[in-house]
Amino acid sequence: MTGITLFGLTGALVIGLGVFGLVARHHLVHRVLAFNLIGSGIFLLFGALASRSPNGTDPVPQALVITGIVVALAATALAVTLITRFAEASGRTHLPDDSEDGDGAV
Amino acid sequence: MALSDWLAPDMAWAAFSVIVPLAAALLSLPLARHARYIALPAALLGLIVACASAAQVWLHGAVLLAAGGWAPPLGIVLRLDGLAAAFLVLTAAISTAVAWYALPQFAARGASESRSGFAFWPLLFFLWAGLNALLVSNDLFNLYVALELIGLTAVALVALDGKPAVIAAALRYLLFALFGSLAYLLGVVLLYAQYATLDMTLLRHVAQADFATLLAAALMTAGLLAKTALVPLHAWLPPAHAGAPAPASALLSALVVKGSFYVVIRLWFDVLPNQAGAAFTTLLGTLGALAILYGSALAFRQNRLKPIIAYSTVAQLGYLFLVFPLAGGAGEAQPWGAAAWSGGMFHALSHGLAKAAMFLAAGTLIQAVGHDRIDGLDGIARSMPIAAFAFGLAAISLMGLPPSGGFTAKYLLLTAALAAGQWGWAIIMIVGGLLAAGYLFRVLNRFLLEGDRSATLQAVPAGGQIIALLLALAAILLGLLSATPYALLQIGRPDAAAGGLS
Numbered sequence: 001m002t003g004i005t006l007f008g009l010t011g012a013l014v015i016g017l018g019v020f021g022l023v024a025r026h027h028l029v030h031r032v033l034a035f036n037l038i039g040s041g042i043f044l045l046f047g048a049l050a051s052r053s054p055n056g057t058d059p060v061p062q063a064l065v066i067t068g069i070v071v072a073l074a075a076t077a078l079a080v081t082l083i084t085r086f087a088e089a090s091g092r093t094h095l096p097d098d099s100e101d102g103d104g105a106v
Numbered sequence: 107m108a109l110s111d112w113l114a115p116d117m118a119w120a121a122f123s124v125i126v127p128l129a130a131a132l133l134s135l136p137l138a139r140h141a142r143y144i145a146l147p148a149a150l151l152g153l154i155v156a157c158a159s160a161a162q163v164w165l166h167g168a169v170l171l172a173a174g175g176w177a178p179p180l181g182i183v184l185r186l187d188g189l190a191a192a193f194l195v196l197t198a199a200i201s202t203a204v205a206w207y208a209l210p211q212f213a214a215r216g217a218s219e220s221r222s223g224f225a226f227w228p229l230l231f232f233l234w235a236g237l238n239a240l241l242v243s244n245d246l247f248n249l250y251v252a253l254e255l256i257g258l259t260a261v262a263l264v265a266l267d268g269k270p271a272v273i274a275a276a277l278r279y280l281l282f283a284l285f286g287s288l289a290y291l292l293g294v295v296l297l298y299a300q301y302a303t304l305d306m307t308l309l310r311h312v313a314q315a316d317f318a319t320l321l322a323a324a325l326m327t328a329g330l331l332a333k334t335a336l337v338p339l340h341a342w343l344p345p346a347h348a349g350a351p352a353p354a355s356a357l358l359s360a361l362v363v364k365g366s367f368y369v370v371i372r373l374w375f376d377v378l379p380n381q382a383g384a385a386f387t388t389l390l391g392t393l394g395a396l397a398i399l400y401g402s403a404l405a406f407r408q409n410r411l412k413p414i415i416a417y418s419t420v421a422q423l424g425y426l427f428l429v430f431p432l433a434g435g436a437g438e439a440q441p442w443g444a445a446a447w448s449g450g451m452f453h454a455l456s457h458g459l460a461k462a463a464m465f466l467a468a469g470t471l472i473q474a475v476g477h478d479r480i481d482g483l484d485g486i487a488r489s490m491p492i493a494a495f496a497f498g499l500a501a502i503s504l505m506g507l508p509p510s511g512g513f514t515a516k517y518l519l520l521t522a523a524l525a526a527g528q529w530g531w532a533i534i535m536i537v538g539g540l541l542a543a544g545y546l547f548r549v550l551n552r553f554l555l556e557g558d559r560s561a562t563l564q565a566v567p568a569g570g571q572i573i574a575l576l577l578a579l580a581a582i583l584l585g586l587l588s589a590t591p592y593a594l595l596q597i598g599r600p601d602a603a604a605g606g607l608s
Contacts, residue, residue, distance in 0.1 A: 042292050096274055
């Protein structure tokens with residue numbers, strides 16, 4: 001097994017772990033961590049794929065991964081802010097069960 | 107410069123349509139206290155740029171612009187064709203109307219001291235910039251960034267109110283949106299690994315229908331469907347769209363869900379034409395049909411105004427996915443493919459206008475009554491005739507009655523279904539129209555009951571009602587004057603829309 005394959009398989013494993021966490025865990029912080037796991041797995045996979053190029057390492061995936069990390073950071077920041085507000089306002093760390101009725105604000 | 111010089115093919119209107127709202131968003135952060143002076147001029151400038159983009163496409167056909175002069179595969183190309191131009195104008199029209207509507211709510215003297223008054227304007231313009239970037243982008247990763255910008259601002263718009271129930275709705279929306287983005291991103295990575303380019307035009311020429319490509323496309327589609335709230339991935343939409351403030355609801359229901367649908371259309375008609383199998387197109391069509399029936403049934407069961415409108419969005423989004431079985435089909439080019447594709451796009455445009463009008467009208471009614479239970483809206487048409495009339499006109503377009511834009515859309519889709527001999531989709535569309543009439547008349551009947559309510563109502567300025575009415579009139583005019591938008595949509599239309607998907 002080459003190093004690249006190992007990186008690729010690890011990336012796939014991390015994505016799988018993240019998907020499992022997102023579905024199986026209900027604590028909101030766990031879900032945000034699971035989202036970050038999936039993202040990291042995708043970036044690892046992308047990096048491994050970039051090094052397959054015959055002319056040395058392909059720089060485009062690296063640029064895209066950096067952009068992706070910035071986007072993931074922004075998303076995590078928003079999620080953590082919302083979770084903090086939600087926990088302060090309701091005292092809960094889990095989303096309530098699906099209620100069909102929305103709250104009609106003006 | 108003469109007008110024709112301004113609209114010459116080398117004018118970078120595609121880039122301006124991203125730059126103007128982005129600059130407005132950045133400006134409105136430090137100048138939040140002066141939002142009432144800059145919001146409307148910035149929105150009008152954005153509207154002018156969108157109209158110029160459409161005029162440029164109308165005069166010169168589709169325009170390609172390599173950003174910074176870098177050609178693909180290294181650089182990113184912006185593409186402005188008829189479909190992009192039509193959606194640019196829709197986005198600009200609705201965003202401008204919402205900005206105008208929201209001035210008293212979020213930009214009144216002292217409003218910028220509150221969190222929602224401070225946050226609304228940057229979010230509005232960031233959302234607009236994200237949507238425009240999505241519409242003109244010809245690069246799959248650039249689309250990912252635009253999708254994320256749209257998703258994050260949309261979630262923040264939902265949470266503006268700050269009540270726990272609304273934050274819960276925003277969090278649920280965020281989980282769906284992030285999962286959708288990651289599925290899309292994984293698909294992009296797989297495509298890049300295979301073809302070493304993400305430019306949509308280049309991909310179109312090299313993409314094969316092999317396992318890795320179809321897996322990537324399936325991942326991207328699944329992610330986008332979660333963001334478009336196609337049944338069964340719709341659970342996040344009603345609480346989020348009903349819980350947001352009315353101007354934000356209008357943006358979310360009219361534009362945001364269309365953004366991810368637009369990418370699905372680009373993916374299957376522009377990047378991977380002729381590669382969707384019959385099983386896949388039938389699956390998307392069936393989910394669309396389920397959305398029409400299930401969304402309408404749930405809209406019937408709601409007793410509050412905004413959830414009714416939100417569930418109506420779930421139902422109306424279903425029509426968009428009937429494009430796939432109708433513009434697809436086996437074998438040679440079908441003559442009805444173009445009608446089905448154009449019908450789907452018309453539906454997206456007219457639903458956008460009508461739904462924005464409906465949410466804004468509902469916002470003024472709720473402001474007057476103080477809550478949104480429909481049993482409290484009895485006889486409101488007498489006191490607030492403009493808002494009730496706007497709601498009624500928007501309802502006509504959603505039901506698909508002539509002469510509205512919704513009618514043109516359903517007429518095109520119906521004739522395509524009949525020409526294709528696919529009667530099932532035609533029956534679903536007719537039943538969907540009847541169900542829409544049912545749940546909307548349930549509301550309209552209340553409006554028209556006898557009795558004078560003016561004593562118990564809060565005074566609401568007429569401005570907001572008039573804006574809602576203008577949007578509803580635009581939805582009707584889209585049907586009356588359908589020839590021009592129809593011709594615009596055909597400019598640079600993907601061949602697959604004429605030739606069938608598979």
